Amino acid sequence: MTMLNIQSEANRCLQCKIPRCRTGCPISTPIPQAIALFKLGKLQEAAQMLFDNNPLSLVCAIVCDHDKQCEGHCVKGIKESPVEWGSIERFISDTYLERVQIEKAPSTGKSVAVIGSGPAGMSAAIELIRRGHEVTVFEAQSEIGGMVRYGIPEFRLPKSILDRYAKKMKAAGIRFRLHTAVGSSITIEDMLRDGYQAVLISSGLWRAQALRVPGETLPNVCYGIHYLASPKSFEIGNRLAVIGTGNTAIDVARTALHQGVSYVTLYARRAQSNADPKERELALLEGAEFKSQMQISRITKDGPMFKAVRLDEQGQIVEIEETEQLEPADFTIIAASQGPKSKLIHTTPGLEGNARGLLKVDENSRTTVEGVFGAGDVVYGGKTVVEAVADAKKAVQAIDEYLKTKE
Numbered sequence: 001m002t003m004l005n006i007q008s009e010a011n012r013c014l015q016c017k018i019p020r021c022r023t024g025c026p027i028s029t030p031i032p033q034a035i036a037l038f039k040l041g042k043l044q045e046a047a048q049m050l051f052d053n054n055p056l057s058l059v060c061a062i063v064c065d066h067d068k069q070c071e072g073h074c075v076k077g078i079k080e081s082p083v084e085w086g087s088i089e090r091f092i093s094d095t096y097l098e099r100v101q102i103e104k105a106p107s108t109g110k111s112v113a114v115i116g117s118g119p120a121g122m123s124a125a126i127e128l129i130r131r132g133h134e135v136t137v138f139e140a141q142s143e144i145g146g147m148v149r150y151g152i153p154e155f156r157l158p159k160s161i162l163d164r165y166a167k168k169m170k171a172a173g174i175r176f177r178l179h180t181a182v183g184s185s186i187t188i189e190d191m192l193r194d195g196y197q198a199v200l201i202s203s204g205l206w207r208a209q210a211l212r213v214p215g216e217t218l219p220n221v222c223y224g225i226h227y228l229a230s231p232k233s234f235e236i237g238n239r240l241a242v243i244g245t246g247n248t249a250i251d252v253a254r255t256a257l258h259q260g261v262s263y264v265t266l267y268a269r270r271a272q273s274n275a276d277p278k279e280r281e282l283a284l285l286e287g288a289e290f291k292s293q294m295q296i297s298r299i300t301k302d303g304p305m306f307k308a309v310r311l312d313e314q315g316q317i318v319e320i321e322e323t324e325q326l327e328p329a330d331f332t333i334i335a336a337s338q339g340p341k342s343k344l345i346h347t348t349p350g351l352e353g354n355a356r357g358l359l360k361v362d363e364n365s366r367t368t369v370e371g372v373f374g375a376g377d378v379v380y381g382g383k384t385v386v387e388a389v390a391d392a393k394k395a396v397q398a399i400d401e402y403l404k405t406k407e
């Protein structure tokens with residue numbers, strides 16, 4: 001969108017006294033105030049306001065499902081199209097990211113370890129350094145960003161944006177230990193021994209969810225999370241079957257099409273999908289095909305086998321037929337869902353998870369181990385980037401209050 005179009009969108013904002021757009025945002029972005037500053041030409045102030053509220057405002061402006069959140073609640077959308085806040089936010093945050101300040105309180109002398117550098121970990125590290133604490137981020141991969149780097153395709157979110165964040169965070173004094181998977185060589189107990197007064201676990205969901213069907217170990221099968229991390233490592237062939245129709249599955253399908261795969265089909269048991277409708281539409285435009293009411297039964301070297309599913313009027317499964325049907329494919333990618341890895345729970349005495357392996361925390365983000373907190377997907381399962389940021393801010397508040405009791 002051009003600058004002229006962005007100005008036109010800003011002029012459409014009604015400056016509602018009770019802004020529905022803000023209530024629709026999980027992190028309560030001050031949208032009307034930012035638009036008012038934009039219209040006055042105070043872009044630096046607008047960018048600072050957005051960053052102070054949400055350190056990942058630029059990332060969220062790009063990857064948020066605006067139709068479900070801010071734009072979907074815009075009063076203008078009742079009779080016409082909503083104000084395109086995502087485009088306005090992206091312009092402001094992208095233009096001024098390097099110029100916004102991370103204002104730091106005087107040093108508290110307290111040190112906090114953050115495990116994971118995805119949206120929750122990045123946001124928490126910035127919020128903690130602002131409050132005067134020393135912060136070290138432990139990341140298992142070679143670069144920061146977590147799932148937004150390794151799980152979102154380049155054409156959706158340029159990796160250069162995450163590099164800019166890394167540079168800004170380092171300049172603010174945040175330290176990083178890359179290639180360090182906590183729970184392997186070092187443990188949370190080691191961190192507490194070495195002087196970290198608090199630990200935040202924000203390690204995300206990195207364990208691919210298996211289907212537990214025959215054929216899952218064949219060489220022409222992999223999981224969506226692994227494919228997205230390194231698409232060029234896999235020889236897909238000409239025809240790809242994707243199991244799942246959620247956001248990860250659609251990212252897999254679009255990435256494969258961008259890599260030159262000719263035929264991509266996504267399969268699901270039910271008719272509905274929780275994926276971003278815009279991303280689904282783009283996948284269709286780029287050549288992906290969607291097939292519903294199909295239950296995978298096994299995978300063969302020639303492709304996956306399915307059984308037909310019958311649904312009731314509410315979309316619930318009432319019958320699965322016994323007859324199998326082959327869907328020819330050179331390669332099958334399973335993109336059903338992800339869960340957390342269990343290393344941290346297994347290597348930290350007293351740290352508890354629920355039946356899904358997610359971290360148990362109380363209403364103040366505290367885990368079952370004193371001084372250890374949790375935030376993001378590892379706590380509540382896969383949600384959105386903006387929800388992870390909001391949860392991280394809540395956890396930082398709890399950590400800050402905990403550290404004050406230790407003075």
